[in-house]
Amino acid sequence: MSLLVEKYLTFVAVIPKNAALYLRICKLKVVLMLVITAWVGIVLAPDMGRSWLVQLASLAGIGLVSAAAAAINHIVDQDRDQKMARTRHRPLAQQQLSAKQALCFAASIGIMGVILLLVYSNWLCTLLTVGALFGYAVVYSVFLKHMTPQNIVIGGLAGAMPPLLGWVSETGSFNAEPWLLVMIIFTWTPPHFWALAIARKQDYERADIPMLPVTHGVRFTKLCMLVYSVLLTLVCLLPFLIGMSGWLYLIISSLLNAIFVQKVTRLYFESKSESAMSVFRFSITYLLLLFVVLFADKLIL
Ligand code: HEM
């Protein structure tokens, strides 16, 4: 036991030296976006009189568990990451960090996140957050990603969970409203990811990962993106229709959806998919603005 503690302390002692590498395996920008969507879940939930410090601690918990999930994904995918131009420079693919180091790191920040959630939110939020980690790090990364072109559709549920996690951290109970926000991210994920998968099709072919453009072709993928972007437009109306969000949200979200559908439509009619990366980049701006406007709308409602 004391040997184990000693080994762990040796591991912790060299974390600062490799800090930049550990930060890279956390997928920080993605985690930041996940935390923003969780924050909106908190803001839109009924006011339970919790202090902003407690809310911040809950968000830190969700962020740490998400970062742990991202680090586990790097361990699971290290061999395949070596085969793709986009991912071959990652710390585990380059053997700058070992799987053992990454696992110790993921376990440490994951446990810290769980403790924060247990202390500052509630057991239901903790359970759902750990469920999301399992969904992404195990169900998606280990199984679905290599089994079916529907991988990111099913696996997308894990990444769509944060608004629900935020809401539940506040209320401790399930409600219908946060599920609408989950549905928004869930329907956004396919056009978000498939745009990149079209641009990086050769990468996925080389790594033998059955992404939709590889298994069913680029044209069919573009059609699916179009269907999901129209579906997303409809789902985005729901927060307004049930009275959760007001006119500001309706106007800005409709505008964002019109641009998104227009960009995906243009991509559909292009023969060489030149604008795939522009659709991918816009998808990120889109989601950020959508959640900012959900937030702003709540403040003025
Ligand atoms: C199964 C679901 C998802 C898949 C397969 C997916 C896939 C990807 C991929 C492959 C990248 C490129 C990363 C890179 O080049 O290193 C990316 C970027 C990004 N994704 Fe997603 N994503 C998913 C869900 C989400 C969710 C739920 C969010 C946030 C709510 C999100 C936010 C982002 C952001 C902010 C970036 C840009 C990161 C950067 O610039 O470094 N993604 N996504």
Ligand SMILES: CC(C)=CCC/C(C)=C/CC/C(C)=C/COP(=O)(O)OP(=O)(O)O
């Ligand atoms: C607790 C909680 C909310 C967990 C959510 C976990 C999480 C980080 C979800 C984001 C999804 C994501 C970035 C997928 C990347 O796909 P990929 O792994 O196929 O992409 P890659 O090829 O860039 O590794």
